[in-house]
Amino acid sequence: MPETHYRICPLCEACCGLEVKTDGPKVVAIRGADNDVFSHGYLCPKGVSLKDLHEDPDRLRRPLIKRDGVFVEASWDEAFAEIERRLLPIRREHGPDSVALTIGNPSAHKVSLLAYIPRLVKALATGNFFSASTLDQMPKQLSAGLMFGHWLSIPLPDIERCDYLLILGANPMISNGSLWTVPDYRGKAKALRARGGRIVVVDPRRSETAAAADEHLAIRPGGDALLLAGIAHTLFAEDLVKLGRLQAHVNGLEEARAALQPFAPELTADGCGIPADTQRRLARELAAAPHAAVYGRIGTCTTRFGTVNSWLVDLINVLTGNLDREGGAMFAKAAAFAPNTQGRPGSGKGVSTGRRRSRVSGAPEVFGELPITVMAEEMETPGPGQVKALIAIASNPVLSAPGGPRIAKALEGLDFMLSLDIYVNETSRHADVILPGLSPLEDLHFDVAFPQLSHRNHARISGPVFDAAPGTPQEWQTLLRLCALLEGRGLDVDVQQLDDEAIAADVQRFAGDQAPAVLAALRPWRGPERLIDLQLRMGPYGDQFGRRPEGLNLAKVKAASTVEGGGIDLGALTPRIPELLRTPSGRIELAPPPILADLAAVKAQPAPAFSLIGRRDTRSGNSWMHNLPVLAKGPERCTLLVNPGDAERLGLAEFARVRSSAGALVARVERSADMSPGVVSLPHGWGHGLDGVQLGVARERPGVNMNTLLDDAARDPLSGNAVLSGVAVEIEPA
Numbered sequence: 001m002p003e004t005h006y007r008i009c010p011l012c013e014a015c016c017g018l019e020v021k022t023d024g025p026k027v028v029a030i031r032g033a034d035n036d037v038f039s040h041g042y043l044c045p046k047g048v049s050l051k052d053l054h055e056d057p058d059r060l061r062r063p064l065i066k067r068d069g070v071f072v073e074a075s076w077d078e079a080f081a082e083i084e085r086r087l088l089p090i091r092r093e094h095g096p097d098s099v100a101l102t103i104g105n106p107s108a109h110k111v112s113l114l115a116y117i118p119r120l121v122k123a124l125a126t127g128n129f130f131s132a133s134t135l136d137q138m139p140k141q142l143s144a145g146l147m148f149g150h151w152l153s154i155p156l157p158d159i160e161r162c163d164y165l166l167i168l169g170a171n172p173m174i175s176n177g178s179l180w181t182v183p184d185y186r187g188k189a190k191a192l193r194a195r196g197g198r199i200v201v202v203d204p205r206r207s208e209t210a211a212a213a214d215e216h217l218a219i220r221p222g223g224d225a226l227l228l229a230g231i232a233h234t235l236f237a238e239d240l241v242k243l244g245r246l247q248a249h250v251n252g253l254e255e256a257r258a259a260l261q262p263f264a265p266e267l268t269a270d271g272c273g274i275p276a277d278t279q280r281r282l283a284r285e286l287a288a289a290p291h292a293a294v295y296g297r298i299g300t301c302t303t304r305f306g307t308v309n310s311w312l313v314d315l316i317n318v319l320t321g322n323l324d325r326e327g328g329a330m331f332a333k334a335a336a337f338a339p340n341t342q343g344r345p346g347s348g349k350g351v352s353t354g355r356r357r358s359r360v361s362g363a364p365e366v367f368g369e370l371p372i373t374v375m376a377e378e379m380e381t382p383g384p385g386q387v388k389a390l391i392a393i394a395s396n397p398v399l400s401a402p403g404g405p406r407i408a409k410a411l412e413g414l415d416f417m418l419s420l421d422i423y424v425n426e427t428s429r430h431a432d433v434i435l436p437g438l439s440p441l442e443d444l445h446f447d448v449a450f451p452q453l454s455h456r457n458h459a460r461i462s463g464p465v466f467d468a469a470p471g472t473p474q475e476w477q478t479l480l481r482l483c484a485l486l487e488g489r490g491l492d493v494d495v496q497q498l499d500d501e502a503i504a505a506d507v508q509r510f511a512g513d514q515a516p517a518v519l520a521a522l523r524p525w526r527g528p529e530r531l532i533d534l535q536l537r538m539g540p541y542g543d544q545f546g547r548r549p550e551g552l553n554l555a556k557v558k559a560a561s562t563v564e565g566g567g568i569d570l571g572a573l574t575p576r577i578p579e580l581l582r583t584p585s586g587r588i589e590l591a592p593p594p595i596l597a598d599l600a601a602v603k604a605q606p607a608p609a610f611s612l613i614g615r616r617d618t619r620s621g622n623s624w625m626h627n628l629p630v631l632a633k634g635p636e637r638c639t640l641l642v643n644p645g646d647a648e649r650l651g652l653a654e655f656a657r658v659r660s661s662a663g664a665l666v667a668r669v670e671r672s673a674d675m676s677p678g679v680v681s682l683p684h685g686w687g688h689g690l691d692g693v694q695l696g697v698a699r700e701r702p703g704v705n706m707n708t709l710l711d712d713a714a715r716d717p718l719s720g721n722a723v724l725s726g727v728a729v730e731i732e733p734a
Contacts, residue, residue, distance in 0.1 A: 001023075001024075002021060002022070002023045002028065003021070003022050003023075004019055004020070004021050004022075004563050005019070005020045005021075005022065005462075005465045005563070006018070006019065006020075006033060006036075006462055006561060006562050006563045006565075006566065007019075007020045007033075007050075007441070007445065007462045007465060008445045008447065008460055008461075008462045009043075009046070009047045009050070010106075010109035010110065010440045010445055011046040011047065011049070011050070011109070011440075011621060011625070012044070012046055012175065012176065012621050013175070013176065013177055013178060013179075013180075013181050013450055013453070014039065014042075014044065014175075014176035014177060014181060014182070014183040014184075015038065015039070015181055015183070015447050015450050015454075016032060016033075016036065016038075016039035016042055016043055016044070016047055016183050017032065017033035017035075017036025017037075017038065017039050017460065017566050017567070018030055018031070018032065018033055018043065018047055018050070019031050019032070019033045019034075019563055020050070020441070020465050022465060022466075025466065027050070027051040027054060027055070027441070027465075030043075030047055030048045030050060030051060031043060032047070033563065033566055035563065035564060035565065035566035036460070036566035036567060037458055037460070037565075037566050037567045037568065037569040038183065038454070038456065038458045038460065038566075038567060038569075039183040039184065040183075040184070042183045042184035042187070044176065044618055045618060045619050045630065045631060046618075046619070046621060046625065046631065048630055049625065049628040049630045049631050050440060050441060051630075052628040052629055052630050052631070053439065053440065053628055054439045054440070054441045054442075054466075056627060056628065057696075058423060058424075058627060058694055058695055058696055058697075059422050059423060059436075059439065060421070060422055060423065060424070060434060060436035061436060061469060061472075062074070062075075062436065063075070063076055063078070063079035063433065063434065063435050063436065064079075064424070064431075064433070064434040065078065065079060065082050065432070065433055066431065066432050066433070071424065071434070076435075076471070076472075076473065077491070079433050079435060080481060080482075080485065080491055081491060082432070082433050083418060083433055083482070083485060084485055084490075084491060086389075086415075086416040086432060086433075087099065087389055087416050087418065087485075088485065088486075090388050090389045090415050090416055091389070091486070094386070094388055095384075095385070096124060096125040096126045096127075097126050097127050097128055097359075097385045097387070098126075098385070098386065098387060098388045098389060099124060099126050099128070099387070099388075099389045099390070099391065100126060100128035100129070100130065100375065100378065100379075100387040100389070100390045100391070101120070101121065101124055101126060101128070101129050101130070101390075101391050101392075101393070102129075102130040102131065102372065102375065102390065102391075102392050102393070102395040102397060103117060103130070103131040103132065103393050103394070103395055104131070104132050104392075104393065104394040104395030104396060104397075104400070104622075105131075105132040105394075105622065106394040106622055107393055107394045108448075108449050108450075109440075109445075109447070110394075110437070110443065110445075110475060111444065111445070111446045111447075111448055111528045111531075111532065112443060112444065112474055112475040112476040112479075112527075112528055113393065113394070113437075113475055113476070113479070114448045114449065115337075115448060115476070115528050115531050116475075116476045116479040116480065116528075117393065117479065119479065119480070119483050119502060120391075120479050120482060120483055120486075121368070122483075123482075123483040123486040123487055124391070124486060127356050127365075127370075127385075128370065128375075128378055128387050129368060129369050129370065130369060130370055130371070130372040130375050130397075131369055131372065131395075132372070132395065132400060133367070133369060134366075134369060134370075134371045134372045134373070134719070134720050134721050134722060135302075135372060135400060135401060135721070135722050135724070136178075136298055136301055136302055136721070136724070137178075137179055137301060137721075138301075138306075138366055138367065138369075138716075138719040138720060138721045139300075139301045139306030139307040139309065139310045139716055139718070139719040139721050140154055140179055140297075140301055140306075140310045141154070141367060141719075142307050142310070142351070142353070142366055142367070142718060142719045143307050143310035143311040143314065143595070144310075144314070145350070145351030145367075146311070146350075146351060146589060146592035146594070146595065147311065147314060147583075147588055147589050147590070147592065148340075148580065148581055148582070148583065148588060148589075149340075149347075149348050149349075149350045149351065149581050149582030149583035149584075150339050150340045150348070150351065150582045151351060151367050152338070152339070152340065152449070152452045152453070153331060153340045153580055153581075153582070154179055154180075154331075154452075154453060155293075155314055155317060155323060155324075155329035155330060155331060156180045156182075156295075156329060156330060156331070156332060156453060156454075156455055156573070157180065157182075157293035157295045157328075157329055157455070158291070158293065158326060158327050158328060158329070158330045158455065158572070158573055159182060159185075159188045159189070159192060159293075159455055160188060160191070160192075160455070160456075160572070161291055161326050161327035161572070162192055162197060162291050162292065162293050162327045162328070163192075163195075163196070163197040163198070163289045163290050163291045163292060163327060164197060164198050164199075164200075164285060164286065164289035164291070164292035164293075165189075165192065165197070165198070165199045165200070165292070165293055165295065166200050166202070166282065166286065166292070166293070166294045166295070167199065167200070167201045167202065167203075167209060167213070167295050167296075168201075168202040168203070168219075168224055168227075168228070168294070168295070168296040168297075168299065168300050168309075168313070169202070169203060169224060169296055169297055169298055169299020169300040169301075169725075170203075170209065170295060170296065170297035170298060170299065170300075171203075171207045171208060171209045171298075171615070171616055172185040172189075172209055173185055173186055173189070173207070173208040173209040173212060174207070174208050174209070174616050174617065174618045175616055177453075177455070178297045178298060179297060179453055180295065180297070180453060180455065181450045181451075181453045181454040181455065182454075182455045185209075186212070188455075189209075189212060189213075190212075193214065198214045198215075198285075198289075199212075199213040199214050199215075200213060200214060200215045200216075200217065200282065200285075201213040201215070201216050201217070202216075202217045202219050202224075202227065202274070203216070203217075203218070203219065203299065204218055204219055204220070204221050204299075204611070204613055204675075204676045204679045205218075205613065205615065205641070205672075205674050205675055205676065205679065205681055206218070206673075206674035206675075207615070207674070211674075217274055217278065218273065218676040219272055219273050219274055220271070220272055220273035220607065220611070220726075221299075221303075221611040221612075221613050221679060221725055221726030222303050222304065222305075222605065222611070222725065222726030223271055223272030223273055223274070223604075224272070224296065224299065224300045224303065224305070224309045225303075225305040225308050225309050225312065225599070225602045226263070226268035226271040226272040226602060226604065227268065227272040227274050227279060228296075228309060228312035228313065228316065229260055229263035229268060229312060229599070229602065230263055230264070230265035230267075230268040230269070230272070230274075230276070230279040230280075230283075231265075231279055231282055231283045231286070231312075231316055232256075232260050232263070232283075232312055232315055232316055232319065233260045233261070233263045233264055233265065233268075234265060234279060234280045234283035234284075235283050235286075235287060235316065235319045235320065236257045236260060236261075236319075237264070238280075238283070238284070240283060240284065240287040240319075240320070241253075241319045241320075242287065242319075242320065242321040243318065243319070243321060244321040244325070246318060246321070246323060246324065246577065246588065249577055249578050249581070249587050249588055250318065250587055250588045250590050251585055251587045251588065251589050251590060251591070252589055252590035252591030252592075253590055253591075255590070255591035255596065256315060256590045256591045256596075259591065259596045259599055259600070260599075263602075264276075265277075265279035265280055268604070270604055271603070271604025271605065272604075286316065286320045286322070287320050290327065291322065291325070291326065291327020291328055292320060292322045292327070292328060293317060293322055293327070293328050293329045294313050294314075294316050294317055294322075294329065295313070295329070296309055296310065296313040298614070298616075298725075299613070299725055300313065301721060302614075302721065302722065302723060302724035302725045303716070303723060303725055303726055304714070304715075304716060304723055305598065305601075305602055305716065306716040306718075306719055306721045307594075307595060307598065307716055307718040307719045307721075308595055308598050308599050308602060308718075311592070311595045314329065315590060317329040318588065318590060323577075323588075324575045324576060324577045325575060326572075326573075326575075330573040330574075330575070330576075331573065331576045331577075331580050332451060332452055332453060332454050332455075332457060332573060333457055333540055333570075333573070333574070333576060334451035334452045334454075334457070334539070335451060335457070335458075335459040335536055335539050335540070335541050335542075335552060335557075335570060336446075336448070336451070336459070336532060336535035336536045336539045337448045337449075337451075337452070337535050337539075338451070338452050338539070338540075339582070340452075340576075340580050340582060341539060341540045342538075343582075345578075345579040345580070345581075346578045346579055346581055346586050347581060347582065347583065347584065347585070347586035348581075348582030348583065348584070349582070349584065350582060350583045350584050351367075353365060353366045353367075353594075353718075354366075358370045358371070358374045358377075358378060359378060359381070359383070359385045359386075360374065360377045360378060360381045361374050361377065361713075363715070363720055364720065366718075366719055366720050369720075370720065371715055371720030371721070371722065372397055372401050372722070373401060373402055373403065373712040373713070373714075373715060373720075373722050374712075375387070375397065375401075375407065375410070376403060376406045376407045376409075376410040376712065379410035379411070379413060379414060380410050380413065387414075388414060388415045388416070389414060389415055389416040389417065389418075390411065390414055390416075390417045390418070391417075391418045391419075391420075391482075392417065392418070392419045392420070392421070392427060392428065392431070393419075393420045393421075394420065394421060394437070395419075395421075395427060396421075396425050396426055396427045396428070396622075396623055396624075397427055398411070398425075398426040398427045398430075398690075399425075399426045399427070399623045399684075399685055399686070399687055399688075399705055399707065400623065400684065400685060400707070401707060401712070401722065402662070402707050402710035402711060402712040402714070402722050402723075402724070403662070403707065403710065403711075403712030404426075404687070404705050404707045404708060405663070405708060406712065407427075408426070408427075408430065408690070411427070411430035412430060414430075416432050417430055417431045417432050417433075418431060418432065418433050418434075418435070419431035419433070419434045419435070420434075420435045420436075420437060420475070420478065421434055421435075421436065421437070422436055422437050422439075422624070423624050423627070423694065423695060424692070424693065424694035424695075425623065425624060425693060425694075425695060426623070426687065426688070426690050426693055429690070429691075429692035429693055429694075435478055437475050437478075438468050438472065438474070438475065439466070441464065441465040441466050442464050442465070442466050442467065442468040443464055443468075443474070443475075444461070444462075444463055444464060444528060444529065445461065445462045445463075446460075446461045446462075446528070446532050447460075455573070456569070456570075456571070456572055456573065457569075457570035457571055457572075457573065458567055458568065458569055458570055459536070459541070459552060459557045459560075459567060459568045459570060460557070460560075460561050460566070460567030460568070461532070461554070461557050461558055461561045461567075462561060463558075473495075474527065476499075476527050476528055477495045477527070480495050480498045480499060480502075481493065481495055481498075483498070484498055496526065499526065499527060499530075503519070503522070503530055503531070503534070504519060506534075507519055507522075507534070510538075517545070518534075518545060521537075521545050521546075522534055524555075525554060529554060532554050533553055533554035533555075536552045536553055536554055536557060537551070537552070537553050537554075539552065541570060552568070556568070594718055595718065598717065598718055607678065608678075608728035608729070609678065609728075609729075609730060609731075610646075610678055610679065610680055610728070610729050610730065610731050611678060611679050611680070611726050611727065611728060611729070612658070612660070612679075612680055612681070612682065612706075612709060612725075612726075612727045612728075612729045613679060613680075613681050613725045613726065614681065614682065614683060614684050614706065614724055614725060615641070615681045615682075615683050616683065616684075617637050617683060619631040619632075619634070619637070620637060620683065620685065621685075622685065623685035623686070623688075623698075624695070624698075626685070626686070626688060626695070626697070626698040626701075626703075627695040627696070627697045627698040628697065629697055632697050632698070632700075632701070636668065636701055636703075637683060637703075638667070638668070638682070638683055638686040638701070638702075638703025638704060639667065639668045639669065639670035639682075640656055640658065640667040640668065640669050640670065640680055640681070640682055641670050641671075641672040641674070641675050641680060641681040641682075642656070642669055642670070642671055642672065642675060642680050642731070643671075643672070643673070643675040643676065643677045643678075643679070644671045644672070644673055645677055646675075646677055646678065646680075646731075647669060647671050650731055650732065650733065651733050652669045652731070652733055653669070653733060654668065654669060655667065655668055655669060655733070655734040656669050656731050656732065656733060656734055657731070657732050657733070657734040658680070658682075658709060658729050658730070658731055659709075659729060659730045659732075660709040660710070660711070660727055660728065660729045660730075661711060661728070662708070662709055662710055662711040662712075663708040663709055664708070664709070665704045665705070665706075665708050665709065666704070666734045667682060667704050680729065680731060682704070682706040682709075683703075683706065684706055684707070684724070686702065686703030686704055686705060686706070687702060687703060687704055687705025687707075687708075688702035688703065689702035709727060709729060710722070710723070710724060710727060711723070711727075714727075
C-alpha cells in the first residue's frame with residue numbers, strides 16, 4: 001500500500017523537508033514538502049538521491065573484518081570481539097593518546113552520532129582528536145568564540161529583511177548556506193533584489209551566486225584580509241562608525257581602530273586586486289544601507305588569515321550598526337542543544353585555546369581539537385604518545401584533507417584502525433574493522449547543530465521511513481558499546497542500562513533534588529529521543545517540565561512534524577545581545593589580542609603565476625555522493641577551470657599538468673570565462689581511483705584529488721585550519 005512520509009534531508013546544511021513516497025520496501029518518489037515550515041517545498045538534487053543511497057549495493061549493511069588483507073563480512077559480536085582483541089592492548093600498553101579519533105562532517109547530520117560522540121571522546125580520553133572542522137570552518141568558530149563567548153554564536157544574514165548583502169568567498173546559490181542554513185537562497189536573493197535591495201559578491205570566480213548578483217568583484221585569492229581591513233579602515237577614517245544600541249555592549253573599539261590604521265585602501269588595493277575607490281564605496285554603501293550584512297565563508301576561512309578574515313566580517317557588521325538588528329547579521333535561537341541559550345545569560349567563561357599542543361608540530365588545541373593536517377605526522381613519528389590506532393567516524397581524510405597520499409601511507413602503518421562508515425572508501429579501505437551505519441531512511445533525524453545557524457527559528461523532527469534489518473544496532477548503541485569496551489566493562493553489556501546511567505548523571509548535574517522527577521518525565525523515551533526531549537523542555541521555548549505548559553517537548557514537536565504539519569515555526573530572528581553573550585566581560589570583544597597580533601602580519605604577497613582555488617557543485621557534497629547515480633550523471637564535474645586567455649597562452653588542450661610545492665596531478669581542462677586570469681579551480685572530494693575502493697559508480701569517473709597539491713603544513717596559526725585556497729601552482733599542457 002503506497003504511503004507518504006515526512007523526512008528532513010540529511011545531505012547538506014539546508015535541511016530541507018521532504019515527502020518520501022514508498023510502496024512496501026521501495027522508495028517510489030521524493031519531493032520537497034510543501035508544508036515544511038522551514039524549506040516550504042524547496043528541494044535540490046541531493047534530496048532525491050536518498051533513494052539511490054538507500055538502495056546502493058555498495059553501501060555496507062554488515063560489519064567487515066579484514067582477514068589476510070581482504071574484507072569479510074562478520075556479525076556484530078565478532079566485530080566487537082576483534083576490536084577488543086586488537087585495540088585494547090594498544091591502549092593499555094601505550095596510553096590513551098596512542099588511539100586517535102577523527103570525525104567527518106556527515107556526523108553533524110546524525111543525532112545518533114553527534115549527541116553520543118562526546119561520550120566516546122570522554123571514554124577515549126585521548127589528546128589526539130581531529131575533525132573536518134579544521135578543514136573549512138574553525139576560523140569562523142574561533143572568531144565567534146573570542147568575540148561573543150561561544151563557538152557557535154555565529155552571526156547570520158537576516159536575508160528576508162536585508163537591503164544590502166556583501167558576500168565574500170561563498171556560493172550559497174549552490175550550497176544553500178554554509179554555517180548559514182538558508183534553503184532556497186536563490187528565491188530569497190531574488191526577493192531581496194525585487195524589493196530594491198543589492199547583492200555584491202567578492203570571489204576570484206564568477207560563481208553561480210555572483211552571476212545572479214548586482215555586482216561581482218574579482219579578488220586576488222588570499223586577499224580577503226586586505227580588502228576587509230580596507231573597508232573597516234574606511235569606516236573609522238570617514239567617521240562612518242555607528243554602533244547604535246551596541247555602544248553599551250562592546251569592548252576594544254579604540255584598540256580595533258588603532259590596529260586597522262595601517263590598512264588604508266590605497267595601501268591594500270594592489271594586494272587584494274580591488275581598487276581603493278571600490279573599497280571605500282563598499283564601506284559607504286554598507287554604512288548607508290537601511291539593513292545590511294556581510295557574510296564570508298569557505299574562501300575566507302581556508303586561507304592563512306582565516307580567523308582574521310572571520311573577525312573582520314563581524315567587526316564590519318558591528319561598526320555599521322548591523323549586528324543583531326533586523327535585516328543585518330543576527331543570531332539564531334535554537335530550540336535545543338544551544339549552549340548560548342543555557343546557563344546565566346549575558347556572560348560566561350568565554351573560550352580558550354592551546355590547552356595542549358600536538359606532539360610533533362606543537363599546533364595548539366582549538367575547541368578540543370588538533371588540526372587534522374597534523375594527524376599523519378602524529379602517526380609517523382616514533383616516540384612516547386605516537387598514534388598507533390585510529391577510530392574514524394564518517395571521516396575520509398585521504399580525500400578531504402591536504403596531504404592525502406601521506407595520510408594513506410600513515411594509515412597503512414597503524415597497528416589497528418576502526419571505521420564507522422557506510423562505504424569502503426579511500427580511508428576506510430585501510431581499516432581492520434568497519435562498523436556500518438544505517439541508511440538515513442532507517443534513522444531518526446533531529447538537527448542538533450543547524451538550528452543554531454538557521455536564518456529562521458524552527459523545531460522539526462522526522463522518524464525512520466523503513467525499519468533497519470533485524471539485529472542491526474542504532475549508531476548511538478554502537479557508540480555506547482564501544483565506550484563500554486574502552487571503560488573496561490567488556491562485551492556483554494546492556495546498552496540500555498549504559499544509556500540510563502548516562503542520562504541519570506546528566507540530569508543529576510543540573511536538576512539536583514529534582515532529578516528523580518525529571519527522569520520520570522523522560523521515561524517514555526530512550527536513546528537520542530530522551531536527550532532531545534530533555535533539551536527541548538529545558539530550552540528557550542520549552543515547557544520546563546510543566547512550569548510552562550504551553551512550551552515545547554518532544555511529543556509536541558513530533559505531532560507537528562508530519563506531512564501535514566512540517567514542524568513548528570518559531571519565528572524570525574530577534575535581537576539577542578546582551579542575553580546571548582558568554583564572554584567573561586559580558587560584552588562583545590572587538591579586539592581579541594590573538595587576532596590583533598595576527599592582523600599585524602597581514603601584508604600584500606607577490607602574485608604567483610597561477611593560484612588554485614576550490615569550488616562546489618550542487619550535485620556534490622561529501623565524496624560518497626559521487627557514488628549515487630542520480631547525482632553522478634551528466635557532464636564531468638572534476639575539471640580544471642581555466643580562463644580562456646590563459647588556456648590559449650599556455651597551449652592547453654584536453655589535459656593540463658598542475659604542480660605545486662606539495663605535489664602534481666593531471667586534470668581535464670575546462671575553459672571558463674568565469675575564471676579570473678591567473679586563477680584556476682578544482683573541486684574537492686575527488687580521486688576515487690585508488691586500489692581497494694568499493695565505490696562502483698564513483699570509480700567510473702574518479703577525478704583527481706586536489707589535496708595532492710596542498711601543503712599539510714600550511715595552516716591558519718590561530719585556528720589550525722588548513723590552507724586550501726590561493727595556493728601557488730604551475731600549469732603546463734599534458
